[in-house]
Amino acid sequence: MAGGKSATRPSKARIAVIGLFLAAAWLGLAVRLFQVQVVQAADLADQGLDQRLVTRDLAPQRGKVFDRNGELLAMTVEAQSIWANPGQIEEPLWVAQQVGGLLGVNSDALLERLTSDRDFVYLKRQVEPGVAEQIAALEVRGLYAHPEATRIYPAGAVASHVTGFVDIDGNGQEGLEYFYDEELRGVPGKAVFERDLEGRIIPQGISDIVPAVPGTDLNTTIDLPLQYQSQQACLSALDTTGARSCWVVVLDVETGGILAMAGAPVFDPQTRQTVDEDCDVTVDPTCHAFSNFIVRGIYEPGSTQKLITVSAAIEEGEVKAGTVIPEVADRLELREEACRSADDNLFGCYEDFEEHETANMTVADIFTQSSNVGTILVAEKLGQERLISYIEGFGLGTPTGVDYSVEAPGTLNFEAGCETCWASAAIGYSVAATPLQMAAAYASIGNDGTWTAPHIVASKTDVDGNEDVTGLETRRVVSEETARLMQELLANVVAEGTGQAASVAGYRVGGKTGTANKLGEDGRYTEATRASFVGMAPMDDPQVVVAVLIDEPAFKFRTGGASAAPVFAQVMEQALHRLGVTPDAGTG
Amino acid sequence: MTAQPLRRPKRRESLRVLSGSRFRKRPTLAPWMIMVLIGVIAFLGLGFARTSLDRSAFELDGLNRSIAEQEALNEQLRLEIARLENPARVAPLAEEMGLVIPGDTRQLLVDLGGPAVVSVEEGETQ
Numbered sequence: 001m002a003g004g005k006s007a008t009r010p011s012k013a014r015i016a017v018i019g020l021f022l023a024a025a026w027l028g029l030a031v032r033l034f035q036v037q038v039v040q041a042a043d044l045a046d047q048g049l050d051q052r053l054v055t056r057d058l059a060p061q062r063g064k065v066f067d068r069n070g071e072l073l074a075m076t077v078e079a080q081s082i083w084a085n086p087g088q089i090e091e092p093l094w095v096a097q098q099v100g101g102l103l104g105v106n107s108d109a110l111l112e113r114l115t116s117d118r119d120f121v122y123l124k125r126q127v128e129p130g131v132a133e134q135i136a137a138l139e140v141r142g143l144y145a146h147p148e149a150t151r152i153y154p155a156g157a158v159a160s161h162v163t164g165f166v167d168i169d170g171n172g173q174e175g176l177e178y179f180y181d182e183e184l185r186g187v188p189g190k191a192v193f194e195r196d197l198e199g200r201i202i203p204q205g206i207s208d209i210v211p212a213v214p215g216t217d218l219n220t221t222i223d224l225p226l227q228y229q230s231q232q233a234c235l236s237a238l239d240t241t242g243a244r245s246c247w248v249v250v251l252d253v254e255t256g257g258i259l260a261m262a263g264a265p266v267f268d269p270q271t272r273q274t275v276d277e278d279c280d281v282t283v284d285p286t287c288h289a290f291s292n293f294i295v296r297g298i299y300e301p302g303s304t305q306k307l308i309t310v311s312a313a314i315e316e317g318e319v320k321a322g323t324v325i326p327e328v329a330d331r332l333e334l335r336e337e338a339c340r341s342a343d344d345n346l347f348g349c350y351e352d353f354e355e356h357e358t359a360n361m362t363v364a365d366i367f368t369q370s371s372n373v374g375t376i377l378v379a380e381k382l383g384q385e386r387l388i389s390y391i392e393g394f395g396l397g398t399p400t401g402v403d404y405s406v407e408a409p410g411t412l413n414f415e416a417g418c419e420t421c422w423a424s425a426a427i428g429y430s431v432a433a434t435p436l437q438m439a440a441a442y443a444s445i446g447n448d449g450t451w452t453a454p455h456i457v458a459s460k461t462d463v464d465g466n467e468d469v470t471g472l473e474t475r476r477v478v479s480e481e482t483a484r485l486m487q488e489l490l491a492n493v494v495a496e497g498t499g500q501a502a503s504v505a506g507y508r509v510g511g512k513t514g515t516a517n518k519l520g521e522d523g524r525y526t527e528a529t530r531a532s533f534v535g536m537a538p539m540d541d542p543q544v545v546v547a548v549l550i551d552e553p554a555f556k557f558r559t560g561g562a563s564a565a566p567v568f569a570q571v572m573e574q575a576l577h578r579l580g581v582t583p584d585a586g587t588g
Numbered sequence: 589m590t591a592q593p594l595r596r597p598k599r600r601e602s603l604r605v606l607s608g609s610r611f612r613k614r615p616t617l618a619p620w621m622i623m624v625l626i627g628v629i630a631f632l633g634l635g636f637a638r639t640s641l642d643r644s645a646f647e648l649d650g651l652n653r654s655i656a657e658q659e660a661l662n663e664q665l666r667l668e669i670a671r672l673e674n675p676a677r678v679a680p681l682a683e684e685m686g687l688v689i690p691g692d693t694r695q696l697l698v699d700l701g702g703p704a705v706v707s708v709e710e711g712e713t714q
Binding site for chain 2: 071075152154157158227577
């Protein structure tokens with residue numbers, strides 16, 4: 001039995017040791033548990049949450065742009081941006097050849113990107129989902145795609161001078177896209193959620209979503225079919241006249257809404273490239289067509305300015321339509337020897353476009369035949385001060401306030417001491433206006449003497465469907481009687497004057513031709529001209545004003561009557577049809 | 589009628605008090621069983637509710653994704669319609685098919701007593 005006792009002693013000791021060890025282990029565990037669960041609990045919980053929590057910015061849907069009939073001019077859809085991790089690409093040459101063909105990107109350029117030492121390179125951004133699917137089908141390791149919003153212009157180049165465009169990141173760069181960028185952009189949202197190891201959202205986990213607020217939709221006054229016809233008329237005019245560019249703007253007389261605003265050459269807002277094979281900006285930097293000349297370009301309006309001069313003289317009671325201006329010659333010298341001097345810088349010589357015998361002419365005849373000398377004699381009765389106030393009243397020299405990016409104010413050149421500026425201004429020199437300013441000035445005559453600010457956006461619709469209608473800004477520039485009289489004089493210009501090519505069958509049309517020599521780089525007038533025509537119809541109740549400007553037509557077409565008036569007729573005819581205006585004359 | 593002997597009624601034992609040491613409670617399993625049962629049912633119920641909620645959440649997520657996909661598809665279709673209606677596409681096709689932009693129509697307004705109102709294409713003889 002003694003041996004048995006001795007045998008149990010070591011086992012008890014071992015048990016005690018093991019017990020102590022276990023107790024120490026448990027104590028260690030308890031300490032660690034306390035440390036983890038109590039001391040570091042908050043930090044560790046935060047670390048875990050950080051791993052699971054994902055915060056994503058929710059990009060708002062950019063607002064749409066519609067024409068007056070609800071046709072889409074601009075919208076945003078989801079596209080796929082293709083990117084690569086060059087380190088994971090095993091056969092970059094093969095991938096560059098395969099993917100380059102699908103993306104329409106030069107394979108050499110792709111190969112350069114695919115062999116770079118970066119971890120992330122874009123191969124092409126914002127490609128159509130179908131293309132992304134084709135690339136995914138190649139199952140190339142290291143090629144990825146992520147969704148990205150892209151701006152689409154379904155009307156393509158047709159409305160490019162209206163909508164403008166956005167850059168690759170969706171920031172407005174031109175036109176309505178730039179002017180209304182803040183409203184169109186919307187408000188970004190934010191989503192916070194927990195995800196598992198595979199990136200799936202953990203149900204019942206933390207989820208906090210602040211939805212993005214989509215941008216405001218713009219409902220414009222543009223009539224897309226008329227916009228197309230205007231652009232086609234301009235493109236056709238370029239072919240016919242050999243001009244550098246052609247611009248057309250169509251205004252609703254009563255509301256000031258711009259029904260069409262087109263130009264040629266045109267550009268594609270999607271690619272942001274000029275649709276003109278002959279345009280090479282490295283050769284001719286001015287051939288790019290992004291800049292909208294209707295709003296941003298200024299030109300000396302030439303004879304179209306005479307509407308303002310004669311309106312002012314009639315409104316001030318200085319003349320009537322039948323007032324006879326005696327001895328109107330075809331040449332007028334406001335400075336001695338100005339017409340005989342070889343120095344082109346010596347201003348003060350004014351000549352009519354065509355030579356004619358000195359004759360007594362009525363104000364109506366002067367206007368119809370577009371006599372420069374006669375108009376200056378009428379303006380002389382008015383005086384410089386009153387002439388300037390009417391020019392400003394008709395909106396020249398200040399921006400019209402149109403909702404389009406970077407509008408030019410135009411210039412009124414009446415330097416102190418300038419003896420001939422008033423005479424030049426009376427016939428459309430010494431002042432520079434935008435085609436839109438001239439259209440608005442004519443629209444004020446068509447609107448019985450009330451000037452209305454032109455605008456493109458008729459209303460804005462927010463995400464809740466609330467509509468914010470654009471208010472009209474108006475002011476009276478001449479009396480109704482003067483405006484009606486001027487309408488008749490304008491009708492005479494088309495019926496029997498210089499603007500006969502502007503006639504539209506079935507309608508009485510009124511308007512005025514304009515031909516202004518362009519200033520050269522040396523500040524002297526050149527042989528090159530800007531031909532224009534601004535007019536309205538139907539004359540019993542004008543509803544539409546169309547302004548056409550053709551830059552540097554061939555010599556044969558250098559006048560407004562020869563080049564701009566036919567374009568006017570074409571566009572006006574379409575405009576009257578589009579608006580369903582009842583014919584008011586049996587001509588044709 | 590034969591006489592029957594009366595049976596003596598059986599005497600009941602009178603009630604007596606048992607001492608504590610002799611009293612032995614019988615184990616009452618029923619409440620425990622009920623509690624366990626309730627616990628199990630609650631556990632299973634909560635588990636079922638949780639999985640149902642999770643399943644619903646996944647379904648909701650799937651539906652949301654489906655809605656987003658349908659909306660994207662809708663937008664794509666709107667875009668396609670807009671592209672198809674683009675005058676720059678329609679006009680050349682119409683021209684190919686021999687369609688032309690309507691010419692001027694001359695509207696003749698006549699007296700009520702006269703012939704009916706007619707609309708004559710420009711250039712057409714009456």
